[in-house]
Amino acid sequence: MYELKDKEMIFVFTGPTGAGRKTIAELAGATIPMKQVISYTTREPRANEAEGRDYHFIGADEFQSAMRNDEFVETVEIDGVHYGIKSADVEAGLRQYGCIYLVLNRYGADILKKLYGDKVKRFFIYASPDTIVSRLVERGDSRDRIDRYVSHYDEEMEYRGECEHAYENLDSSRTIYDVAKELENYLQRGLLELD
Numbered sequence: 523m524y525e526l527k528d529k530e531m532i533f534v535f536t537g538p539t540g541a542g543r544k545t546i547a548e549l550a551g552a553t554i555p556m557k558q559v560i561s562y563t564t565r566e567p568r569a570n571e572a573e574g575r576d577y578h579f580i581g582a583d584e585f586q587s588a589m590r591n592d593e594f595v596e597t598v599e600i601d602g603v604h605y606g607i608k609s610a611d612v613e614a615g616l617r618q619y620g621c622i623y624l625v626l627n628r629y630g631a632d633i634l635k636k637l638y639g640d641k642v643k644r645f646f647i648y649a650s651p652d653t654i655v656s657r658l659v660e661r662g663d664s665r666d667r668i669d670r671y672v673s674h675y676d677e678e679m680e681y682r683g684e685c686e687h688a689y690e691n692l693d694s695s696r697t698i699y700d701v702a703k704e705l706e707n708y709l710q711r712g713l714l715e716l717d
């Protein structure tokens with residue numbers, strides 16, 4: 523396992539799917555120099571998704587082989603689909619930028635927290651189920667996919683109290699501003715404490 527250096531940090535965006543985690547992570551994340559670590563998945567890409575930007579899309583055999591070779595920091599299976607983060611990508615991002623961010627469900631967030639402790643800060647992004655459904659309808663998601671997302675809502679919401687930060691994502695500009703400010707604080711604190 524990669525040992526994080528003093529100033530290195532991992533920011534995990536979690537919360538119910540559809541609450542706006544990716545939107546907030548990407549826009550707040552762009553305000554400071556850090557890299558997103560992209561997950562590997564066995565599911566098919568959606569119409570608006572691109573290889574390497576949203577996920578690394580790989581087959582089930584390749585995923586199993588990477589698991590056997592111990593290449594993942596963590597993996598999860600959700601509704602029959604495998605997802606995972608590779609250790610090499612975490613290490614490369616940290617070496618290059620000093621901090622990284624990821625968008626994970628609660629199980630992935632929890633594993634990283636247990637592995638890296640105080641070096642991991644979890645940003646819990648949430649919205650009400652009705653708000654999520656209306657955003658996903660507007661995005662054009664199928665009824666089936668929306669129902670699957672909503673079926674995990676309560677389970678994901680239970681994790682809110684364990685995260686270092688929680689934001690109800692109503693006005694996205696406000697959420698981006700608040701998250702970016704907190705990210706900046708962490709970086710400043712790291713630099714001031716250790717220089």
Ligand SMILES: Nc1ncnc2c1ncn2[C@@H]1O[C@H](COP(=O)(O)OP(=O)(O)OP(=O)(O)O)[C@@H](O)[C@H]1O
Nearest residue numbers: 538539540541542543544545657661691692693694
């Ligand atoms: N504050 C907001 N107000 C209105 N729409 C928003 C807001 N935040 C995000 N959205 C929209 O909601 C949809 C879901 O956002 P996003 O993809 O960021 O969510 P997510 O939690 O990462 O879920 P998923 O994994 O399904 O993409 C997108 O169409 C996004 O543009």
Ligand SMILES: Nc1nc2c(ncn2[C@@H]2O[C@H](COP(=O)(O)O)[C@@H](O)[C@H]2O)c(=O)[nH]1
Nearest residue numbers: 539561562598605606607625626627629630
């Ligand atoms: N624990 C992990 N969770 C992950 C990973 N990659 C994505 N996810 C989360 O899975 C669900 C479903 O994603 P979808 O794109 O198929 O809708 C969502 O909460 C993702 O954030 C991962 O590597 N590990």
